[in-house]
Amino acid sequence: MRVSFKYSQEDLVDATVRFSARSKTLHDIRRRQLFWSAVILGLLALLIFKISIVAMIIAAVAVLVVVIINPYLYDHRYRNNLRKFYKEKLGIEDEFICEVELLPEGMKTSGQNFHCTMEWSTIEDVVPTSDSVDIFGRKGGGCIVRNRAFGSPEERQRFIDLAREYMNNSRGFPQQ
Numbered sequence: 001m002r003v004s005f006k007y008s009q010e011d012l013v014d015a016t017v018r019f020s021a022r023s024k025t026l027h028d029i030r031r032r033q034l035f036w037s038a039v040i041l042g043l044l045a046l047l048i049f050k051i052s053i054v055a056m057i058i059a060a061v062a063v064l065v066v067v068i069i070n071p072y073l074y075d076h077r078y079r080n081n082l083r084k085f086y087k088e089k090l091g092i093e094d095e096f097i098c099e100v101e102l103l104p105e106g107m108k109t110s111g112q113n114f115h116c117t118m119e120w121s122t123i124e125d126v127v128p129t130s131d132s133v134d135i136f137g138r139k140g141g142g143c144i145v146r147n148r149a150f151g152s153p154e155e156r157q158r159f160i161d162l163a164r165e166y167m168n169n170s171r172g173f174p175q176q
Contacts (some may be wrong), residue, residue, distance in 0.1 A: 001101070001102045001158065001159055001162055002099060002100070002101040002102075003099070003100050003101075003145060003150060003155075004097060004098065004099045004100075005097075005098055005145070005146050005148050006095055006096065006097055006098075006148070006151060007096050007097075007098055007134045007146065008094050008095060008096070009083065009086045009087065009090060009094050010083075011144070011146065012082075012086050013079055013082040013083055013086060014144070015144040016082050016084060017075075017078070017079065017082070018134060018144060019136070019140065019142065020173040022136060026165075027075070030071075033074070034066070034067065034070050034071075034074075037066050037070060038063040038066045038067055039063075040062045041059075041062045041063060041066050042059040042060070042062060044062075045058050045062045045167060046059050065141060071077035075121035079100075096111055096112060097111055097112065098110075098111045098143070098145075098149075099111065100143055100145050100149070102159065102162050102163055103117075103166075104169075105117070105119065105120075105149060106118050106119040106120055106122075106166075107120070107123065107135060107143065107163070109143050109167075116141075118137055118141060118142070119170070120166045120167050120169070120170035121171070122137050122138050122139065122141075122169040123135060123137055123138070123142070123163075123167045123170075124137060124138045124142075126160060126163045126164050126167060128156075128160055131146065131147055131161055132144050132146050133145045133147075133156065133159060133163070134144055135163060145159070152168060161167075
């Protein structure tokens with residue numbers, strides 16, 4: 001089964017965020033960054049307001065504010081940095097074609113100047129979302145197949161079922 005769709009630099013940003021969200025290492029980095037931001041802000045509040053009960057309350061509130069707003073600020077900064085990165089690498093070009101073909105031996109993706117085949121044994125998961133079918137590899141990689149690649153919801157479901165069938169067959173699981 002073969003599908004094709006157009007994607008933009010913003011789609012690349014979104015795909016990068018989805019792939020990195022699955023990384024334990026990046027989750028650990030974010031937690032450490034949040035922890036040290038809270039500690040530094042708390043200590044700064046204690047030093048500015050001199051060590052007292054009021055300073056401790058202010059420090060606690062400051063830490064709480066950091067813990068609450070940091071994930072939103074981090075995500076915003078991360079996406080903006082990715083936009084700059086893709087703009088630097090791709091320039092003003094903002095429309096690309098991706099073809100994805102599900103074959104018994106693997107998932108074949110191709111586009112402008114690239115071709116890649118991932119064997120099904122290297123695919124970790126096939127995840128339907130509201131706007132795409134996300135196919136994640138065990139060691140990174142994969143493909144975000146946007147819903148606009150499918151002519152109908154039925155075609156999308158056939159794609160999901162076939163991808164899962166090939167993935168399960170590669171692991172020795174029988175067809176359901």
